[in-house]
Amino acid sequence: MNALLQVDKLNSYYGDSHILFDVSLHVDRNEVVALLGRNGAGKSTTLKSLIGVVPPRSGKVTLDGVAVQGMHPHAIAALGLQLVPEERRIFGSLSVEENLILAGLTAKSRWPLERVWAIFPRLKERRRSRGTDLSGGEQQMLAIARALVRDPKIILLDEPFEGLAPIIVRDLLATCRGLAEAGQTILVVEQNISAAMTLADRIYILNNGHMIEELSAESVRGQPELLHRHLGV
Amino acid sequence: MLSWSNFVSQFFNGLASGALLALISSGLTIIYGTLGVLNLAHGAMFMLGGYAGLVAFQATGSFLIAVIAGSLFLVVFGVVFEFLIIRRFYSRPPEDQLLVTFGVGMVLVELVRWGFGSLSFTVPPPSWAAGVSHLSFMFYPTYRIVVLGIAAAALAVLYFVLYRTRLGMIVRAGIEDSTMVGMLGINVDRVFMLVFGIGAMAAGFAGIVNAPVVSLTPDMGEAILVQTFVVVVIGGVGSFPGAILGGLIAGEILSITSMFDPAYSEVMLFAAMTLVLLLRPQGLLGLPSRE
Numbered sequence: 001m002n003a004l005l006q007v008d009k010l011n012s013y014y015g016d017s018h019i020l021f022d023v024s025l026h027v028d029r030n031e032v033v034a035l036l037g038r039n040g041a042g043k044s045t046t047l048k049s050l051i052g053v054v055p056p057r058s059g060k061v062t063l064d065g066v067a068v069q070g071m072h073p074h075a076i077a078a079l080g081l082q083l084v085p086e087e088r089r090i091f092g093s094l095s096v097e098e099n100l101i102l103a104g105l106t107a108k109s110r111w112p113l114e115r116v117w118a119i120f121p122r123l124k125e126r127r128r129s130r131g132t133d134l135s136g137g138e139q140q141m142l143a144i145a146r147a148l149v150r151d152p153k154i155i156l157l158d159e160p161f162e163g164l165a166p167i168i169v170r171d172l173l174a175t176c177r178g179l180a181e182a183g184q185t186i187l188v189v190e191q192n193i194s195a196a197m198t199l200a201d202r203i204y205i206l207n208n209g210h211m212i213e214e215l216s217a218e219s220v221r222g223q224p225e226l227l228h229r230h231l232g233v
Numbered sequence: 234m235l236s237w238s239n240f241v242s243q244f245f246n247g248l249a250s251g252a253l254l255a256l257i258s259s260g261l262t263i264i265y266g267t268l269g270v271l272n273l274a275h276g277a278m279f280m281l282g283g284y285a286g287l288v289a290f291q292a293t294g295s296f297l298i299a300v301i302a303g304s305l306f307l308v309v310f311g312v313v314f315e316f317l318i319i320r321r322f323y324s325r326p327p328e329d330q331l332l333v334t335f336g337v338g339m340v341l342v343e344l345v346r347w348g349f350g351s352l353s354f355t356v357p358p359p360s361w362a363a364g365v366s367h368l369s370f371m372f373y374p375t376y377r378i379v380v381l382g383i384a385a386a387a388l389a390v391l392y393f394v395l396y397r398t399r400l401g402m403i404v405r406a407g408i409e410d411s412t413m414v415g416m417l418g419i420n421v422d423r424v425f426m427l428v429f430g431i432g433a434m435a436a437g438f439a440g441i442v443n444a445p446v447v448s449l450t451p452d453m454g455e456a457i458l459v460q461t462f463v464v465v466v467i468g469g470v471g472s473f474p475g476a477i478l479g480g481l482i483a484g485e486i487l488s489i490t491s492m493f494d495p496a497y498s499e500v501m502l503f504a505a506m507t508l509v510l511l512l513r514p515q516g517l518l519g520l521p522s523r524e
Contacts, residue, residue, distance in 0.1 A: 051416055053412060053415075053416065072415065072420075072422075073412070073415040073416045074415045074416075074417075074418050074419055074420045074421065077415075077416055077417060077418035078418045082416075083416055085413070085416075089410050089412075089413040091405070091406040091409050091410065091413070092409060092520075093405055093406075093408075093409060093520075094402065094405060094406055098402055099406075101399075101402065102399075102402050102403065102406055102414075102417060102419075103417045103418075105399060105403070105417075105418075105419060106417070106418040106419055106420075107418060146417070150417070150418060
């Protein structure tokens with residue numbers, strides 16, 4: 001039980017509809033875990049439940065030894081968990097730099113902007129641009145950078161490569177791999193299986209709100225049909 | 234009769250009342266943009282600022298203290314109002330929010346009527362701003378010029394807070410997406426409380442600054458509430474620069490129209506709003522779409 005993130009029997013709802021059924025998973029320190037599944041399987045809901053935007057009705061979420069289920073998102077974020085949402089949710093009226101400064105305001109330890117610029121040189125060039133003026137790829141970089149600035153213990157990436165040009169996906173993937181190699185713990189939800197496979201150490205498969213499989217990335221690389229059976233790809 | 238000096242004088246009136254409208258409206262638009270609550274008690278809060286200032290003026294005889302007291306009273310009122318009532322309505326449907334703020338507005342008006350009666354009160358302008366000024370080609374009430382200056386200064390302060398401070402950064406981000414602000418570790422509840430306090434202060438400050446121009450009555454906020462709605466719609470919901478632009482436009486429309494026929498001034502205001510809604514539904518400076 002010394003996983004960085006331990007999730008036990010999580011149940012989440014949207015209004016009356018039951019979305020997650022007894023979902024359990026864990027992410028160890030310095031590990032990259034991918035959560036895969038078809039559209040509507042509950043992947044995003046899982047991430048939103050972990051940050052507390054969709055408060056789970058039952059179940060236990062332990063972050064670095066602290067039970068966080070039922071806490072407000074800001075309190076969970078303060079404990080070192082960051083969600084990079086699927087819609088990116090960049091503040092369009094704020095500049096790139098302001099987006100990053102805002103994110104760092106309440107962080108216990110924060111990255112100096114220089115460290116962000118070193119990873120995302122493109123953002124440095126665009127530091128004065130408003131969020132609305134960024135391309136999709138730049139917005140995604142900023143969304144990830146905004147989470148990193150807070151020096152999180154774990155970062156949840158919700159479909160980070162969705163809707164981006166292949167060349168941008170390649171660059172972003174290299175950046176994410178660099179982060180993972182530097183020891184950043186990541187839980188990633190992704191439809192792009194091959195992208196997810198190049199990052200992940202371990203894989204969970206979610207289906208209709210139920211956790212149906214846990215696989216090591218190695219076994220999947222050896223037997224791709226393991227994934228095909230569940231994801232129909 | 235229509236004359237050049239009459240027009241210029243009305244134009245100045247429009248600027249002064251427009252700047253005040255801009256101030257009140259910026260409070261309304263910041264609250265709506267950040268909290269998502271349309272505060273129908275905003276007019277009553279404007280009135281309350283006037284009366285709080287009146288009490289302070291009667292006690293001290295100082296206009297400056299009256300302005301400070303009116304503003305501070307409304308900050309405290311706003312924060313308490315948010316904490317005790319508004320906060321419970323964020324996840325409720327908009328009609329509940331409208332009803333509760335409308336209800337609180339009515340209670341405030343009746344409480345003031347109960348305490349002060351329906352007769353009007355006046356707060357004299359500070360002695361240095363009393364009387365008329367001779368502006369080369371016309372005479373103009375000095376205090377109206379002062380109002381323009383005070384309102385412009387207050388808007389400048391608000392602008393500085395919104396665009397040059399960390400709190401302002403949080404508020405601007407919160408207007409766009411308060412959930413995301415929360416996910417970045419910022420306690421949104423506290424920000425909401427503060428924003429409501431600042432919005433209330435803008436209304437209260439305008440209420441007491443306006444007191445020497447228009448006498449205080451318990452229902453003085455009703456007309457202002459309607460006008461500030463129009464200002465916010467014209468300028469763009471949630472947009473601070475929009476509230477300033479909309480306020481000045483509305484002030485001029487009201488003022489210039491009443492030079493010809495006061496009965497039509499609000500008609501013209503609504504006509505302008507209709508025109509904006511037809512041509513640019515998001516308002517002059519509003520963002521095209523909001524979640």
